[in-house]
Amino acid sequence: MNLLIVDDEYYSAEGTKKKIAQKGPVFDEIFCAYNMTQALEYFAGHSVAVMILDIEMPGGSGLELLDHIRQQGLDTICIFLTAYAKFEYISKAMRLTSIDYLLKPVGEEELLGAVTKAVNQYRQQKNARLDTQQANYWKESELYLWELFWLDLSEGAVSSRKEGIASELNLRNLNPAAAELSYLILLIQCNGMEKLPVEKDLYEFLLKNIAREYFYNREEIPVAVRQNRQFYFLPLPEAGHSREALLSRCTQALTDFVPRFPNTFNFYIAASGCRISEFQETLKELQDAAMKNVSLENHVFDLAENAKTDTAGAEVAFSSKRWSDLLLSRKISNLASEADMFLNTLQHSRSITRDTLSHFYYGFLQTLFRCMETANEDALPLFQKRIAQFSVEQACSSIQNLRDWVDAVLKLYEEYGLNASGRDAAVISVKNYIHTHLDHELTRESLAAMVYLTPDYLSHLFKRETGFSLTNYIIYERIEEAKRMLAGTDRSISEIATRCGFQNISYFSRQFRRFTGVTPREFRG
Template sequence: MYQLLIVDDEIHAVRAVQGGVNWEELSISRIHIAHNMKQAKDIFGEHPIDIMICDIEMPQGSGIELLSWVREKHALTESIFLTCHSNFDYAKEALQLGSLDYMLKPVKYHELRNVVQKGVEKVNEKREQHTSKAEGQYYSMLWQTHRPVLMERFWHDVMDRRQSSHPDRIRDALHNQSLPIKETEAFLPVLVYVQRWAEKLSLRDEKLMEYALRNAADDIIWRGCEHRPFVRMSGDLYVAILPAEYLGDDRERLKGILTDYIAACNRYFRCDISCYVGELGLSHEIATRYDSLIRLKDNVLNRSNDVIFWSEELGSSGAVDIIRMNVWLKMLEQGAYDAILSETEHYLQSLQEVGFLKAEVLQQFLQNFLQMLYHFFQYKEWQAYQVLGEEVSLERMSQAVRSLTDLRIWASTALTRTIAYARQREDNVTVMDKVKSFISQHVSQSISREDIARHVHLHPDYLSRLFKKETGQSIVEYILDEKMAIARELLTGTELSVSDVASSVGYSNFSYFSKVFKSAIQMNPNEYRKAARKAAGRKP
């Protein structure tokens, strides 16, 4: 008889799985329920779980994390994944390499039954193996199960410099961990760099994709090789450690295998990825070989979805033309927007042909390009963040120099936003000219913002905000200033009565005009006329 564990944070989903299959027919004698990773671990500590059905998306620890723990602590348990995420259909094949199966919710119960039946058969095989072997053989099998984890941890520590690379220290570490690596055995490190994902991934999605990348490497790169360390060094960096005898000197075959791996990652996981092949080295030399590959990655930034050999790139640096940012700045200032877009794209495209494009070239371009844009913003009296937004954040600029493709995307976005902002401001200036002209022509009338908005075909609220932003005044304030300026001219330069002056600037009520005039000028109309004429030496 067998024991089953169902792990899902959704109670109704657990009940559906629990009631959807006739478990007695599969010799399942007991079903345990857990709603999170902690509960599942507690059950494993109290009961011998043969088969685990586990949801991927759960609070307090994902199904991927739980499976990793189960593999380390309970290697005889067979696991089945459930998930609602149909957008990861492309990962199904890769995930099946490591787990018993990967099924989408709502699960079809006859399919689930078949998968569990297969799991029962596998568990039964393991039981038979266990009973037929001596205790020593059993523990040997457990060690074999854990050996890949120990191997990867060893290589990670070597490349991360946590493990000393002195030959004596390497020898001691291999002996203490009983790892099957000989001092005279050579290895070929291959750096796998995920340059970008088609869509931004959540933390849970990243873990799922790491699992998929690893299993795809098992299937395509290793192809049944007994030792297959695929070490994650950081977020987007992995290292495959290939034994020297794996392919011998057949470099073209290795390139073909890695090209197939890249193509599979492009197709199924929607990411751009490149592989950097290093030099052969003994175990104590792998750390320096890894450092060399990191430098190679940082200095071949114009290649994507490609296989790059260390020996090919040595000394292959090409000449980079110096760009004339002052010419591009003039283009911006003169409004030659299409020309600068074309010039920028042409220059960055030319870098694609450079054999050995160093990181410093991209960094210099980004700094000079930003300096040019900032000069233009200063010339226009604009705030950089208002124009570019998050494109000038440290995170975005750091990402922009990761590769030539990233830089082209960033430069195109920054320039397009700048041009769009410039054109919008030009349109705004044209609108302001029309508004001011309309006010000037109708200053002798009582005009409202609705009248002006109809004239320029804008919503009154939007026009008010735009006018305030462009002039620093509200429309009402501007109209008042215009009326008072004309009134002052009429009071000092003509003999019109105050009543006629009021009428000339759109006020039919003499008293109200006098009140508004005094509020604006600090004198009533008659006082202003006398003071102005006296100052000019004229008779009041």
């Protein structure tokens, strides 16, 4: 019985090995690998009962390694390591996959307890595993082949013509009788996956495995295919899944596992069962329904019912004149509040579609460009270039994304909408404030907030108007004040440094020499 430790941190791996060798269960061999390649080389020549593996490693993550060995039919018991502290919501979902985890740094008692638990689990499964190893290998390989087939079919790499499907299944060593079965297609839409801060692959891995366990019967091949970060689909054999039961299961999922994830989900059930030859058309109908929905989250859609109640998208009309007046008078916060209220009202309309949001998007954009042309025509091309960096499709995919887009473009307008006199006034205000507050802590953020600009834009504007970077200008003014005090007062050098905003006298001396060529003491001379 062998233990494999996979961790790109050498001392962490060796420390784990030493603890287990001294006080843990007895293994024939404890081997350390420091990347995915070394781990696979060890698997090539050894059987591994238990594997402790880090999730994040250069050259291949722990999840990729686990996927690789699972595809080979190996059932090594795995214990994941993670260095991320905010792991509570992941751990709840992870427990559904029968995979343990440890949070770095790992205490000795916790480590040994997890390894002992894994060894006991391995021993309990050993006899059954030896008897069924070949069967399990084929089952997992078959799952992989089926998922690849459905993915290729969804992407058009496999012809959907009836006469070609059976031969394609034969070619892939899959049961050609499946071509005659009817499938109830379930589409799972994952909203906000692109905004997850860390470990996106882990969330996707968990979702796929939970979906397999949650929606399929034990005797079925649990096909769950990810098309992209947003969509997963499950072709459920209609013989084992009634529409009513699937609706109930999806509704229950909103309580059972959806809350364990930090993003939101929608479930779409096809209007009717379909054969493989009809799958591409059915999938398109499901995706079209998902793309039309821009207001509801954590919701179950039955296309058989929705087809009876489809309505046209709601009309969008906001007060273009009032919003233009707010822009031109630079009451940006007032406009942001009104836009937010408008979108909230829109969100409660059940008839809105993506087209509804697109109408708002382009109407609002036209208002912005028209007002920018009036406020600061010279800045219009650059403003338009910055706006073009946003994705229309992303902005119009949901009310929340559109709300985020409005906030972002209003901040840009606030930056670029200043006319020449406004730019001059902002720079003069900042310069005056710096001159009268040299002994205060002066930061880009605080100075930008004072004139209602972003720090980056203030820095850009200040450099353009004065020729100085904001940081260098602050230091220059402090040095000039220090020169006046050195020449005209008897205060000590350390007191002068403090009064001019330098908390560290050695830093003050370096900057003074940098701007004057001499030290403060030499200057006073």
